Each structure stands twice: as C-alpha cells, then as structure tokens.
Amino acid sequence: MADVARLAGVSHQTVSRVVNGHPNVRAATVERVRRAIEETGYRRNSTARALATSRTNVLGVIASETALYGPAQTLVGIERAAREAGYFLTVVSLDHTSRDSAAEAVDHLIQQSVEGCVAITPQRRLAERLTAPDAPRPLVMVEGGEDWGLPVVCVDQAQGAAEAVEHLLGLGHRTVHHIEGNPLWPQSRARLAGWRRALAGAGAPAPATLHGDWSPRSGYEQGRALLARRAAGEPVTAVFVGNDQMAVGVLRALGEARLDVPGDVSVVGFDDVPEAEFLSPALTTVRQDFARVGQESLSLLLQQVGGADTAPRADLRRMVPARLLPRGSSGPAPAPDVRDNPRKETS
Amino acid sequence: MADVARLAGVSHQTVSRVVNGHPNVRAATVERVRRAIEETGYRRNSTARALATSRTNVLGVIASETALYGPAQTLVGIERAAREAGYFLTVVSLDHTSRDSAAEAVDHLIQQSVEGCVAITPQRRLAERLTAPDAPRPLVMVEGGEDWGLPVVCVDQAQGAAEAVEHLLGLGHRTVHHIEGNPLWPQSRARLAGWRRALAGAGAPAPATLHGDWSPRSGYEQGRALLARRAAGEPVTAVFVGNDQMAVGVLRALGEARLDVPGDVSVVGFDDVPEAEFLSPALTTVRQDFARVGQESLSLLLQQVGGADTAPRADLRRMVPARLLPRGSSGPAPAPDVRDNPRKETS
DNA sequence: GCCAACATTGTTGGCGCTAACATCCGGAGA
DNA sequence: TCTCCGGATGTTAGCGCCAACAATGTTGGC
Numbered sequence: 163m164a165d166v167a168r169l170a171g172v173s174h175q176t177v178s179r180v181v182n183g184h185p186n187v188r189a190a191t192v193e194r195v196r197r198a199i200e201e202t203g204y205r206r207n208s209t210a211r212a213l214a215t216s217r218t219n220v221l222g223v224i225a226s227e228t229a230l231y232g233p234a235q236t237l238v239g240i241e242r243a244a245r246e247a248g249y250f251l252t253v254v255s256l257d258h259t260s261r262d263s264a265a266e267a268v269d270h271l272i273q274q275s276v277e278g279c280v281a282i283t284p285q286r287r288l289a290e291r292l293t294a295p296d297a298p299r300p301l302v303m304v305e306g307g308e309d310w311g312l313p314v315v316c317v318d319q320a321q322g323a324a325e326a327v328e329h330l331l332g333l334g335h336r337t338v339h340h341i342e343g344n345p346l347w348p349q350s351r352a353r354l355a356g357w358r359r360a361l362a363g364a365g366a367p368a369p370a371t372l373h374g375d376w377s378p379r380s381g382y383e384q385g386r387a388l389l390a391r392r393a394a395g396e397p398v399t400a401v402f403v404g405n406d407q408m409a410v411g412v413l414r415a416l417g418e419a420r421l422d423v424p425g426d427v428s429v430v431g432f433d434d435v436p437e438a439e440f441l442s443p444a445l446t447t448v449r450q451d452f453a454r455v456g457q458e459s460l461s462l463l464l465q466q467v468g469g470a471d472t473a474p475r476a477d478l479r480r481m482v483p484a485r486l487l488p489r490g491s492s493g494p495a496p497a498p499d500v501r502d503n504p505r506k507e508t509s
Numbered sequence: 510m511a512d513v514a515r516l517a518g519v520s521h522q523t524v525s526r527v528v529n530g531h532p533n534v535r536a537a538t539v540e541r542v543r544r545a546i547e548e549t550g551y552r553r554n555s556t557a558r559a560l561a562t563s564r565t566n567v568l569g570v571i572a573s574e575t576a577l578y579g580p581a582q583t584l585v586g587i588e589r590a591a592r593e594a595g596y597f598l599t600v601v602s603l604d605h606t607s608r609d610s611a612a613e614a615v616d617h618l619i620q621q622s623v624e625g626c627v628a629i630t631p632q633r634r635l636a637e638r639l640t641a642p643d644a645p646r647p648l649v650m651v652e653g654g655e656d657w658g659l660p661v662v663c664v665d666q667a668q669g670a671a672e673a674v675e676h677l678l679g680l681g682h683r684t685v686h687h688i689e690g691n692p693l694w695p696q697s698r699a700r701l702a703g704w705r706r707a708l709a710g711a712g713a714p715a716p717a718t719l720h721g722d723w724s725p726r727s728g729y730e731q732g733r734a735l736l737a738r739r740a741a742g743e744p745v746t747a748v749f750v751g752n753d754q755m756a757v758g759v760l761r762a763l764g765e766a767r768l769d770v771p772g773d774v775s776v777v778g779f780d781d782v783p784e785a786e787f788l789s790p791a792l793t794t795v796r797q798d799f800a801r802v803g804q805e806s807l808s809l810l811l812q813q814v815g816g817a818d819t820a821p822r823a824d825l826r827r828m829v830p831a832r833l834l835p836r837g838s839s840g841p842a843p844a845p846d847v848r849d850n851p852r853k854e855t856s
Numbered sequence: 857g858c859c860a861a862c863a864t865t866g867t868t869g870g871c872g873c874t875a876a877c878a879t880c881c882g883g884a885g886a
Numbered sequence: 887t888c889t890c891c892g893g894a895t896g897t898t899a900g901c902g903c904c905a906a907c908a909a910t911g912t913t914g915g916c
Contacts, residue, residue, distance in 0.1 A: 163872065173896050178874060186893055203643070208620050209559045210872035213901050218556060220599075229783075234581045241602050250621055252567075253600045255588050273555055274597055296550070378787040410784045417789040436576075437757045437784065440725040442764040510902065520866050525904060533863055557902035560871050 163204065170198035181206055212275075221249045221463070222271035222298060224264075226256035226283040230376060231406070231435045232349075232452065236282045236304055239456020247460055252276060256283055264288040271298050278463045280304065281312075284348050293474065300466035301474055302459045307348040313466065313478035315458045319349050319432075322448040322484025323356025326402050326430045328364070329446070329486055334495035335400040335428065337366040341384045341412065343404030344375045350404055353432060357402055369396070374408045381411025388412075389419050399427055399495050406431035406438050406447055413441065413491070424493030434487055443490035454482045510551065517545035528553055559622075568596045568810070569623035569645060571614050573603035573630040577723060578753070578782045579696075579797065583629050583651055586803020594807055599623060603630055611635040618645050625810045627651065628659075631695050640821065647813035648821055649806050654695040660813065660825035662806045666696050666779075669795040669831025670703030673749050673777045675711070676793070676833055681842035682747040682775065684713040688731045688759065690751030691722045697751055700779060704749055716743070721755045728758025735759075736766050746774055746842050753778035753785050753794055760788065760838070771840030781834055790837035801829045 167174040172195060179187050180195040198204075212218045221244055228234050237253070244251050254270050257263045264287045271279055279298040281288055282305075289310040292301055306314040330338045340357045343350040354371065361368045372387055374380035381403060392398040403409040409431035416423055423429055423443055431438060434449035458480040466478070514521040519538060526534050527542040545551075559565045568591055575581050584600070591598050601617050604610045611634045618626055626645040628635055629652070636657040639648055653661040677685045687704045690697040701718065708715045719734055721727035728750060739745040750756040756778035763770055770776050770790055778785060781796035805827040813825070 174872090175874080175897080176895060179895090182874085186895090188894065191894080205619065207560075207622065207872050209556060209563075209565060209622055210901090211874075212556045213554075213560050213903090214872075214874040216556075216901070228585050229578070229581055231576070234576055238575050238602060241600065242604065245601070245617075250599055250617070251601070252597055253588065254592070254598070255585060257589065270592070270597070272552065275554065275556060378784045382787050407784060411787045414787045414789050414791075437725045437754060440729050440758045440761045442761050442789070444761075521902090522867080522904080523865060526865090529904085533865090535864065538864080554902050557871090558904075560873090560901085561903045561905080563871070 163206075165202050166195065166198045166204045169202060170195045218275050218277055219248065219250055220252055220274060220276050221460075222274065222276035222279040223251055223253045224256065224267050224271070224279065224281040224283055224288065225253060226258065226285070227376075228255055231433055232450065233282055235450075235452035236455050236459075239453040240280055240282070240459055241456070242453070243456045243460035247464060249277075256285070256288070264291050268292065268297055272296065278302075278467070280459050280463060281306070285346065286310065295473070299474070300463055302463045302466075302478075304455060304459055305347070305349050307351075308476075311476045312474050313462055313476065315455055315462055315480040315482070316348075316352075317450045317455060317482045317484050319352035319484065320356030320359065322432065322450070322486065323353040323402065324360035324363075325484070325486040326432070326446075326448050327357050327360035329488060330400040330402065330428055330430060330492060331360070331364050331366060333400075333428065333493060336397065336495070337361060337369060338400045338402050339369050339372070339388060339398055341372045341374050341381065341388070341401060341403045341408060343408065345373060347376075353402075353404055369398075374404060374411075376405055376407060378407045378411040378414075381408025382415050383411070384408070385412035385415025389415060389421075400430075400492070401427060402430050402432075404432060406433045406435045406445060409445055409447070409491075410437075410441065413445075423491050426496055428492040428495075430492050439489065441491070446489045446492040447487055449485050449487055451482055451484075458482060510553075512549050513542065513545045513551045516549060517542045565622050565624055566595065566597055567599055567621060567623050569618035569621065569626040570598055570600045571603065571611075571618070571626065571628040571630055571635065572600060573605065573632070574723075575602055578780055579799065580629055582797075582799035583802050583806075586800040587627055587629070587806055588803070589800070590803045590807035594811060596624075603632070603635070611638050615639065615644055619643065625649075625814070627806050627810060628653070632693065633657065642820070646821070647810055649810045649813075649825075651802060651806055652694070652696050654698070655823075655826075658823045659821050660809055660823065662802055662809055662827040662829070663695075663699075664797045664802060664829045664831050666699035666831065667703030667706065669779065669797070669833065670700040670749065671707035671710075672831070672833040673779070673793075673795050674704050674707035676835060677747040677749065677775055677777060677839060678707070678711045678713060680747075680775065680839060683744065683842065684708060684716060685747045685749050686716050686719070686735060686745055688719045688721050688728065688735070688748060688750045688755060690755065692720060694723075700749075700751055716745075721751060721758075723752055723754060725754045725758040725761075728755025729762050730758070731755070732759035732762025736762060736768075747777075747839070748774060749777050749779075751779060753780045753782045753792060756792055756794070756838075757784075757788065760792075770838050773843055775839040775842075777839050786836065788838070793836045793839040794834055796832050796834055798829055798831075805829060 163174050167177045254267045268291050276298050279301040281303045284305045293311050303312045303314050305316045306312050327338050372384040374384045431445050431447040434447045438445040438447050510521050514524045601614045615638050623645050626648040628650045631652045640658050650659045652663045653659050674685050719731040721731045778792050778794040781794045785792040785794050
C-alpha cells in the first residue's frame with residue numbers, strides 16, 4: 163500500500179479511500195491511484211482490514227450429511243447467495259461419530275470470528291448450542307424445528323406432503339401409507355404432519371407409519387415391512403415415501419415381490435433428485451427449491467444484521483413452497499376386487 | 510488479552526505464550542493464566558494473529574457441480590482432513606453461467622489470503638489460472654489432467670474402468686460399449702482410456718463411444734442411441750457407463766425397449782452411489798474412495814508447504830485405487846443366436 | 857560467595873489497514 | 887477584501903496479536 167501511495171504521489175490513506183470507493187476524492191487522483199494499483203499489482207490485505215474494522219466478511223455454514231441431495235443443494239444455494247452479497251464462506255461439517263461435534267463446530271466458527279452463521283443441519287443438539295449467548299450472531303437455521311428458538315428458513319414440507327397425499331387420494335386410493343425419513347430431522351416430522359393432515363382432511367384412515375433414515379437401504383427394508391403388512395391382509399395401494407432415495411429402495415422391494423408400480427401400488431417420493439425422472443417407472447415426487455432456500459437464508463441473515471444483536475428471534479421464519487411433480491409411479495387405485503382381496507397377488 | 514494478563518498478574522506476552530503452548534513457562538504460571546482465561550472467557554482473535562504471523566490457517570477449496578455425488582463426497586473428505594490438520598476451509602463454487610468464474614474464484618481465494626488451495630473442479634481454464642504465479646500456493650488439483658502442470662490426486666479411474674470391462678469380458682461378452690461422461694473432465698477421459706486399454710488387452714474390438722454429460726438425462730438419451738445402433742444390427746450386450754447417474758438413464762432406456770438387464774444387456778456404472786445397490790437390477794459399479802482422496806489431497810498439500818514455494822510441481826501425483834463391485838446388472842452374455850440376430854427383440 | 861548459563865517474564869515495535877481528526881485550499885457570500 | 891465552509895488530502899493512533907530482544911530470576915559449579 164505504501165508503494166502504491168508513493169507511486170501515485172499521495173498518502174496511504176488516499177489509496178485506502180480509492181480502494182474503498184470513498185466519495186470525496188478528486189477524479190484525477192482516483193485515476194492516478196488506480197494506475198498505480200494496476201502497476202504494482204496491489205491487493206488489499208483482508209486480514210488487516212478485518213482487524214481494523216472488526217468485520218471479517220466471512221459467514222459460517224454448519225453442515226452435515228452433505229452427501230445427501232438436499233443438504234448439498236442447499237449448500238450450493240447459500241454459497242451463491244453469499245457471494246452475491248459479498249461474503250466469504252467457511253464451511254464446517256459435523257462429524258456424527260463424535261458426541262460433541264456440534265459444540266466443536268460452533269467453536270470453530272467463533273474462532274474464525276464469522277459475522278453470521280447458517281446451520282443446515284437441523285439437529286436439536288446444535289440448536290441448543292446455538293442459542294447460547296456466545297454463539298455466532300446473527301444466525302439462521304435451515305429446516306429447524308419450530309420450538310428450537312431460532313430463526314428458520316424452510317421448505318413448506320407439510321404442504322408438499324399434503325399435495326402428494328391429495329394427489330394419490332384423488333386417483334382413487336382409499337388411503338396412503340407413509341415411510342418416514344430420519345425422525346430427528348424436522349423435515350421428516352413436517353412431512354409426516356402434512357401426510358396426516360391430508361388424510362384427515364379427506365376423511366381417510368391413517369395407517370401406522372414406517373420409519374426409515376433417508377437411505378435407500380432403509381427404504382428397501384421398510385418397503386419389505388410394508389409388503390409383509392400387505393400379505394397380512396392390510397390394503398396397501400399407495401405409499402408416500404419420505405424422500406426419493408428411500409423411494410428407490412421401496413421400488414426395489416416392490417419389484418422383488420413382483421408388484422407393478424403403479425398398477426398394484428403407487429409410489430411418491432420427495433426431493434426430485436435428478437434420477438427420479440429416469441427411474442422405471444419415473445418417480446412422482448415433490449420438488450424443493452433449494453436455490454431459493456439459500457437465498458432466503460441469506461436474506462434473513464442480513465435482515466438481522468441491523469437489529470439489536472441480542473438473542474435470536476424465533477419468530478423470524480421464511481417459508482419456501484414445494485411443488486408436486488406427477489409422474490409415472492403414481493396411478494389410479496387398482497380395481498376394488500383386487501383391493502378387497504390383496505392376498506390374491508402376493509400369494 | 511490485557512484483561513487476562515491483569516487478572517493473572519502477568520504480561521500479555523506470557524498469556525500469548527500460554528495460549529500458544531510455548532515451552533518455557535512455569536507450570537504455576539500456566540495454571541494461573543489458564544484460570545484467568547477460563548474466568549474471562551477469553552478467545553484468541555484469529556484475525557489479529559493472522560495479521561501478526563501472516564498465517565491465516567485457512568485453506569481454499571474450489572468446487573463446482575457439488576450436487577454430483579463425487580464432488581460432494583470429495584468435499585466432505587477434504588473438510589474432514591483439513592479440520593484434523595488444524596485448518597479452516599473456505600469454499601467457493603464455480604458458476605458455470607459466467608465466463609471467467611474460474612478467475613473470480615481464484616481472486617476470491619487470493620483476497621482471503623488462503624495458505625493453500627485444493628481444486629476439485631478439474632477444468633482446464635481453472636488449471637491455467639492456477640499455474641499463474643499469483644495463484645495461491647501450494648495447491649493440489651483433484652482429478653486434474655496429467656498435462657495441466659499441477660500436482661494431482663486422483664482415483665485410478667483407468668484401472669477401475671479396466672476392471673469393469675474385464676469383468677464383463679470375463680462373463681463372455683464379445684465387447685463392451687461405453688457411454689462417456691462429460692469429456693471435459695479428466696475422469697471421463699481416464700475411464701475411456703481404461704475401457705479402451707482393457708478391450709485392446711483382450712483383443713476385443715472397441716465400438717464407437719457415446720457421449721453424455723454425467724446427468725441421468727444424458728444417460729437416457731445415449732441409451733436410446735445405443736438401442737438405435739442395436740436395432741441397426743450392431744451387437745450390443747454390455748455397456749460400461751461413465752457414472753451411476755447416467756446408468757440410471759440407460760436402465761430406463763433399456764427398460765422402455767423391453768430389454769432385460771442383465772439377460773439381454775449388462776450394465777456397469779461408476780461411483781457406487783448409495784442408490785446403486787437398490788436399483789432394479791442392483792447396479793454393478795466401481796467404487797471410489799472419496800474420503801481417501803480428501804486425505805491424500807491434504808497430505809499432498811501439506812507436503813508442499815516445506816518446499817521452495819515456486820511453481821507447482823506437476824510430478825507430484827497420488828493415486829487412489831478403485832474397486833469393482835459386481836452386482837445384478839451384469840451377467841453372462843446372451844446365447845449366440847440372440848446376439849447374431851438382434852433385430853428379433855427390438856422389432 | 858561469585859559468575860556463567862539457562863529458565864522465565866517483560867518491553868518494544870510492528871503486521872496492513874482504517875477511523876478520526878487535522879490541515880490546506882478554493883470559492884461563495886458579506 | 888475578508889470570513890466561512892466544505893471538498894480534498896495528510897497525519898496520527900490504534901485494531902489484537904506475536905517476534906525479537908531485554909531484563910530479570912534461578913540454578914549449579916568452582
């Protein structure tokens with residue numbers, strides 16, 4: 163910086179002013195400094211700037227399970243939004259093998275003096291750590307629980323789930339079974355609630371739910387459990403699966419039992435992973451707009467910057483709509499005789 | 510820090526020594542300072558430390574397509590390895606819609622004064638930018654091309670591909686077709702090379718390759734192109750697909766044409782995404798050890814820290830083996846009469 | 857008992873930048 | 887012509903920390 167100042171024949175402060183776009187600098191001077199910067203290849207040192215202004219321009223992201231489609235997409239969305247807003251991003255992923263990895267992750271970010279934090283890992287333990295007074299502020303949790311006391315951005319999971327269920331009921335199914343994802347994730351609870359609400363709204367009975375963990379393997383296992391119920395006489399003609407990955411496992415289980423989808427059983431997933439459209443049959447699913455989630459998260463974060471930096475306000479919530487994409491895996495309910503006597507096919 | 514020093518009755522420098530684990534401090538003093546730190550809740554300011562030491566402790570990662578399984582997994586692996594090595598991570602993803610996003614991304618990292626950089630986006634344009642003298646040093650590219658002049662960590666794609674092809678030839682297939690992924694990715698080129706090498710090694714003819722872009726849609730399209738060739742009389746009994754996502758599209762195309770997998774055509778993918786095992790049929794594929802890639806990248810990065818920080822050395826290469834996982838989608842070649850008269854089935 | 861040698865602690869001077877204040881200058885108004 | 891004001895620039899004082907050196911103990915050997 164001193165070099166630039168010398169070269170341009172001004173003080174280092176004027177250089178600083180030019181770099182920061184300060185208004186009161188004569189155009190000719192700006193030009194001279196610009197050229198000097200060009201010539202020396204000067205780049206402002208963001209560390210020193212951060213020290214002087216006590217603004218790091220860095221936001222933290224706490225992630226986990228970034229191998230899953232949803233979290234990975236959300237992360238990308240946030241990254242994009244952050245860059246547009248002129249922020250850098252530090253990402254830390256939780257390690258599920260360690261007990262207090264949530265605390266470690268938060269410490270990591272505090273140490274980095276981030277100016278804000280987005281958690282895309284909706285874990286209760288993490289939420290608790292983040293409500294502590296020394297946690298980074300402001301903060302936003304993506305898909306956090308309503309009662310966790312944090313500002314939240316989330317997809318309207320319940321609405322998406324309800325749409326899926328209504329779609330199936332509209333096709334003539336008497337009821338819809340549900341395979342839940344990992345119940346520790348609020349997404350999972352919300353989809354469950356939407357499913358229940360839609361069934362209740364249509365006066366349809368709500369069969370006992372099955373519990374998976376988002377993985378294709380768990381989908382397969384729960385699919386088999388569903389088949390066992392069907393073999394026991396329970397009418398199973400439509401399944402709303404917690405996510406597309408599990409739906410793949412369900413399709414597999416149904417296929418092994420020689421059941422036709424959607425002829426015998428209709429299947430609907432959630433997420434709209436790129437593969438969904440190309441499964442056989444193409445998977446009906448509910449699309450989430452992750453890019454939008456990223457944008458809203460950042461907008462909610464920046465909105466809080468102005469306010470009094472006290473405790474996070476739980477009343478701040480942003481909802482992003484979800485959209486049903488009907489495809490081949492959902493069809494009309496099988497003829498009544500089939501449904502009345504399900505043993506026929508599985509025997 | 511001054512508070513801590515006052516409370517412990519020592520100078521700030523002694524506090525600094527305790528915090529940094531400097532050896533020559535009396536045990537009693539250490540204890541006193543520790544308690545003072547505890548009491549005041551003091552945390553060292555990493556910005557000031559970075560300014561004083563000119564070491565930021567931050568590594569940069571340039572990513573893209575983090576929605577794809579491979580990049581997402583690699584990112585996780587690097588994050589873990591970095592944390593273990595005591596580094597923070599700044600992630601920037603390339604925006605493919607913008608022409609010079611590679612340059613922007615690198616500038617972003619330079620501005621952040623990262624101490625090193627891992628590129629998990631094997632783009633030629635990016636590689637060129639990274640060979641410029643002002644790019645972050647040291648650096649490592651994951652899956653970079655051999656002639657890009659950068660240190661590289663990569664999975665042994667060629668070996669994995671060759672294993673896949675040999676597996677298929679071993680099942681009696683006369684040859685194996687190949688649907689390539691995005692040809693701009695060196696992974697894609699390497700798999701192609703492995704495929705070609707294995708065919709040549711077995712004296713099998715190499716059919717013209719088909720070109721996809723990693724997406725399920727492109728797999729579907731290329732699968733249909735393959736069917737057209739088959740309909741035209743070309744014997745197609747085994748396909749090695751560039752990745753699992755495209756393989757899903759291929760399976761769909763084959764299914765629509767009422768071809769049985771593996772009865773009529775065997776299909777092998779690459780990556781081993783979690784869904785692969787639960788497709789119908791279960792997809793034979795080649796697993797990449799992404800966690801290992803992350804570790805090796807970091808180790809290669811840190812290894813370079815000692816050396817003279819001149820241009821990146823292209824001779825630094827680390828290879829991670831790949832492993833074939835035979836599953837249901839690959840089976841013996843159909844009986845000769847079927848192969849001799851392929852028109853029969855597609856009509 | 858004295859001094860060298862070492863262990864322990866304190867003091868000083870930046871790291872590169874920005875905020876706040878100080879200074880200078882030209883032009884409008886009295 | 888003089889004053890006053892605001893635009894343009896320079897000067898000074900840190901931001902919180904660490905490296906280097908200075909100044910104390912403290913030990914052991916003669």
